[in-house]
Amino acid sequence: MNDKKASQSELAGIGRRKFLNTAALAGLTVGVAACNDKPAASAAPSAAAPAAAPAAHAASEVGKYEVAPGQLDEYYSFSSGGHSGECRIYGLPSGRLFKRIPVFNMDCLVGWGVTNESKKILGTKPDGSLKYHTGDTHHIHPSYKDGTYDGRYMFVNDKIHGRLARIRMDTMETDKIVELPLVQGFHGTFPDKRDPVDPAINYTTRVFCGGEFAIPLDNNGKNMDATADYRSIFSCVDAESMEVRWQVLVDGNCDLVASSYDGKLACTNQYNTENGVHYEDMMSAEMDACLFFNIARIEEAVKAGKFKTYGGSKVPVVDGTKAGNPDPKTSLVCYVPVGKNPHGVNASPDGKYYACSGKLSPTATLIEHDLVLKWFDGDLKDAREAVVAEPEIGLGPLHTGFDGRGNAYTTLFLDSQIVKWNVEAAIKSYKGDKTAQPVVDRLDVMYQPGHGFTSMGETKDADGKYFLSDNKFSKDRFLPVGPLHPETAQLIDISGDKMKLVADHAVYSEPHDSIIVPRNLVRTRQVYDIDEFPNAVKDAKDCRVERKGKKVTVYLTSQAPTFGLREWTVKRGDEVTIILTNLDKVEDLTHGLAIPKYDINFIVNPQETKSVTFIADKPGVYWAYCTNFCHALHLEMRSRMLVEA
Ligand code: CUK
Ligand code: CUA
Ligand code: CA
Numbered sequence: 001m002n003d004k005k006a007s008q009s010e011l012a013g014i015g016r017r018k019f020l021n022t023a024a025l026a027g028l029t030v031g032v033a034a035c036n037d038k039p040a041a042s043a044a045p046s047a048a049a050p051a052a053a054p055a056a057h058a059a060s061e062v063g064k065y066e067v068a069p070g071q072l073d074e075y076y077s078f079s080s081g082g083h084s085g086e087c088r089i090y091g092l093p094s095g096r097l098f099k100r101i102p103v104f105n106m107d108c109l110v111g112w113g114v115t116n117e118s119k120k121i122l123g124t125k126p127d128g129s130l131k132y133h134t135g136d137t138h139h140i141h142p143s144y145k146d147g148t149y150d151g152r153y154m155f156v157n158d159k160i161h162g163r164l165a166r167i168r169m170d171t172m173e174t175d176k177i178v179e180l181p182l183v184q185g186f187h188g189t190f191p192d193k194r195d196p197v198d199p200a201i202n203y204t205t206r207v208f209c210g211g212e213f214a215i216p217l218d219n220n221g222k223n224m225d226a227t228a229d230y231r232s233i234f235s236c237v238d239a240e241s242m243e244v245r246w247q248v249l250v251d252g253n254c255d256l257v258a259s260s261y262d263g264k265l266a267c268t269n270q271y272n273t274e275n276g277v278h279y280e281d282m283m284s285a286e287m288d289a290c291l292f293f294n295i296a297r298i299e300e301a302v303k304a305g306k307f308k309t310y311g312g313s314k315v316p317v318v319d320g321t322k323a324g325n326p327d328p329k330t331s332l333v334c335y336v337p338v339g340k341n342p343h344g345v346n347a348s349p350d351g352k353y354y355a356c357s358g359k360l361s362p363t364a365t366l367i368e369h370d371l372v373l374k375w376f377d378g379d380l381k382d383a384r385e386a387v388v389a390e391p392e393i394g395l396g397p398l399h400t401g402f403d404g405r406g407n408a409y410t411t412l413f414l415d416s417q418i419v420k421w422n423v424e425a426a427i428k429s430y431k432g433d434k435t436a437q438p439v440v441d442r443l444d445v446m447y448q449p450g451h452g453f454t455s456m457g458e459t460k461d462a463d464g465k466y467f468l469s470d471n472k473f474s475k476d477r478f479l480p481v482g483p484l485h486p487e488t489a490q491l492i493d494i495s496g497d498k499m500k501l502v503a504d505h506a507v508y509s510e511p512h513d514s515i516i517v518p519r520n521l522v523r524t525r526q527v528y529d530i531d532e533f534p535n536a537v538k539d540a541k542d543c544r545v546e547r548k549g550k551k552v553t554v555y556l557t558s559q560a561p562t563f564g565l566r567e568w569t570v571k572r573g574d575e576v577t578i579i580l581t582n583l584d585k586v587e588d589l590t591h592g593l594a595i596p597k598y599d600i601n602f603i604v605n606p607q608e609t610k611s612v613t614f615i616a617d618k619p620g621v622y623w624a625y626c627t628n629f630c631h632a633l634h635l636e637m638r639s640r641m642l643v644e645a
Contacts, residue, residue: 036334055429062392065491065502067094075455075470076517078140078154081491081509085135087156089172090468092455093491095505103165103174104135104158111602112174115579115610119584121177128613138162138512139189139256142169143239147261147351147460149191149521155191155207162186164209164237170525171491176242180235181313185213188257188268188345190355192238196263196296206245207350208261208266208293209235210254214275217310227277234268234293234320246302248320250291250333251275254400260369261351261460266293269356271341283360285342290345290356290365292334292372292465293320301332329378336372336383338365339390345397346450348408349462353388353423355408363390364397364410366426377522379551388428391438393419401514403494406464411449411469418443418452418469418492420499443499445490447473454494455516463518467492467499470511478506487511526587533609539582540564552576552616558591558604558626560628561633567640574616581609584630603628617645 020579040119073091081087089098106113113122113130123131136159142149154167162183166176180186181439188210216229225443232253237249238615253276254268269287276282298318301307307316318332325331339358342365346355354367365387374380396414403409420441428436449469456462474488486503486506493500504535530536537543537555543564546553552574557564558581570576582604583589591605597620626637 009181034091039441042574046087051496065493066247067096074519075466076519077143077514078516078517079470079507079511080116080137080140081508082138082512083134083136084509085137085158087137087140087154087167088507088511090505090507091130092468092487093493095503097507099172101167101172101174103156103167104132104161104177106130106133108601109603111612112608114600115602115612117610118174121174123177123179123371128198131163134160135163137165138187139514140167140515141190141458142515142517143191144193144459145203147202148456149459150203151523153204153627155189155239157186157189157209157220159185159187159212162211164189164207164242166239166242171528172524176238176245178242180209180211180233180237180244180247181315182215182217182219182231182233182247183209183211183235183316184215185211187212187255189257190266192263192266192295193261194257194263196299197339199264203409204239206295207237207239208257208259208268210257210268212253212255214253214272219311224393227275228605230275230277234266234291235264235291235315236295236298244315246298246307247315247317248293248298248322249334250320251322251335252289252291254291255342257576258345258347258354260347264295264368265369265372266295267291267345267354268293269338269342269345270335270358271343286340287337288340288342288353288358289335290338290342290367291320292336294332294334294376298332298377301578310471315622319349321557322329324380327378328375328380330375334372334375334383334386336365336367337388337618338367338387339363344397346400346402346458348402349404349457349460350421351460355400355410357400357410359396359398359413362392362395362397364393364400364408364421364426365390366423366430387430388421389430389438391421391426391429393421393439394442397572398449399451399453401452401457401467402462403454403464403467404592405464407464407494409452409454409467409499411445411452413448413450413472416445416447416449416471418449418467418499420494430461441497441499443492443494443501445469445471445501446488446504447471447475451512451513452513453516458515465493465495468516470507470514472510474506477504484509489514490561508602528586528605528607530581530598530607530609535579535582535611536609537564537579538583540583545569547574550574554578556580556593556639557583558593558637560589560591560631561637563593563624563637564637565639567642569642569644570616572616572619572645574615575613577611577613579609579611582606587628591630591637593624594627595622597623601627616643619643 075089076094087101102112141157162180191204192206211233234248253272273288320333339361341360345358348466371386394412425436426438471488489505491503594601
């Protein structure tokens with residue numbers, strides 16, 4: 001009863017935005033105080049103001065963003081899944097969840113982490129068990145061609161164990177995972193958009209990875225005090241082979257990552273210029289930095305053998321520290337000073353600018369691409385001269401999306417707002433034009449947005465239609481479901497002058513970054529090619545049991561509503577491998593195989609082959625049954641396995 005009362009008082013509006021702002025500010029007192037000596041003109045009304053009642057839309061307006069039964073969404077949204085370790089596919093504007101893509105997590109529906117094929121991708125210990133069971137995905141970005149998505153791959157990070165995964169976009173399944181050496185807290189992830197030197201290669205060949213947590217290069221467990229020797233590392237992974245090509249030692253840390261449209265630069269924002277190990281140390285400096293990596297120079301240095309290797313890794317590591325790069329004309333890395341503790345760096349669709357927000361400064365810093373190149377040519381006195389605007393936009397700015405019409409949309413974590421600002425006006429204002437008004441609109445979101453992104457906003461084809469705000473708190477926006485609330489992904493129509501909130505979508509924790517892609521850019525397949533699988537059992541007549549000593553292979557097929565063997569026998573202690581090919585060719589006709597007490601559960605899609613291996617250590621009769629409803633006789637679709645005592 002008490003619980004009910006509490007939740008009703010919540011619903012009555014007690015402690016909505018105000019409570020959240022207080023809570024969010026509490027942990028950041030020092031930083032916000034520091035911001036206050038240069039207060040944002042815009043900060044006061046938004047931070048403490050009570051929530052305006054969400055605008056009620058006329059019925060026709062609501063209908064405009066609805067997807068009627070049988071109709072298809074206009075866009076896909078591909079989303080990271082945070083500490084669930086997975087990724088997700090939604091439809092927009094409906095917000096319908098279509099698929100969860102297991103990446104670093106186990107998934108018993110599809111058998112990810114259960115089948116031999118998925119274990120091989122995930123990585124195993126010498127005893128055959130999975131090396132890791134956990135992951136933390138933040139950034140998902142597809143491969144590019146001609147400055148836009150080409151529909152081949154998506155790349156996603158695992159912050160925990162420092163891994164990069166690749167998802168094939170034709171099947172939406174993870175096909176490769178690489179673990180970065182010398183890295184903990186691999187955070188920002190971005191593919192390149194073209195080759196830095198060869199103009200013929202106008203597509204993704206590299207993926208850049210920012211290492212967030214500095215660690216001792218020789219992490220030998222001797223002490224934790226030699227913090228001056230801790231290093232963060234920026235890595236480059238080959239998009240095809242998924243091998244680590246090279247790494248760069250930097251001063252301070254890496255956080256988010258972006259890449260240039262001309263292929264020449266990759267960049268990362270840096271909130272821990274101080275190399276601090278405690279949060280108060282990490283926010284002690286007035287400014288932090290955005291780092292730009294000169295890709296061609298780094299690769300020349302690697303070719304010339306100007307690198308070291310560390311801790312048993314064979315990956316070449318070049319020196320990108322300030323001390324190692326005294327002359328801009330030969331420097332591998334440019335450190336551009338930006339507002340305090342930035343979070344997020346995003347490239348504008350015209351390729352000209354990077355927006356980097358200082359989350360403890362009420363500003364976004366706009367850096368011009370050509371000026372960074374000039375710094376590398378030795379033509380700027382100071383890297384700070386690459387900054388062309390620094391508008392005050394509100395409290396706790398994090399991530400920025402662009403609409404392709406010259407406007408930027410930045411999430412304000414503390415203000416719980418999206419702020420729309422005009423890039424040209426911001427540049428004019430920075431030059432001293434007092435009539436220029438960078439901020440053109442604000443919209444309250446519910447509550448505390450993290451990433452926000454526009455439809456196609458990270459491509460040259462930004463279409464300025466939608467902005468999605470992935471909010472970290474949903475509080476009272478949905479029916480209560482226990483202590484862990486869903487998060488809100490709020491859909492905002494940005495096609496007009498004013499932003500318009502058009503839908504609240506509940507999402508399972510915790511999306512960070514996502515992308516919005518028109519449906520015509522995504523071309524999936526519905527049926528596998530049976531020949532892709534060298535171990536395929538191509539005919540039900542080939543079903544059999546083969547024994548080599550204690551190793552037994554069961555060749556099995558599925559075809560609704562039967563498996564190719566009605567029963568099979570193995571002996572106690574055998575190492576059994578079941579290879580299952582789904583012979584059905586019909587779209588959506590997936591079968592599954594589960595075996596009680598043996599912890600086996602996986603699916604096979606049409607014409608797909610998967611396998612599992614286990615020790616038959618429990619004598620008895622076991623029903624091997626189909627898990628995926630496939631036929632009127634789905635429940636009858638079973639075989640028996642006898643494990644002889
Ligand atoms: S981060 Cu989560 S809201 Cu990992 Cu891209 Cu900014
Ligand atoms: Cu096959 Cu159910
Ligand atoms: Ca800092």
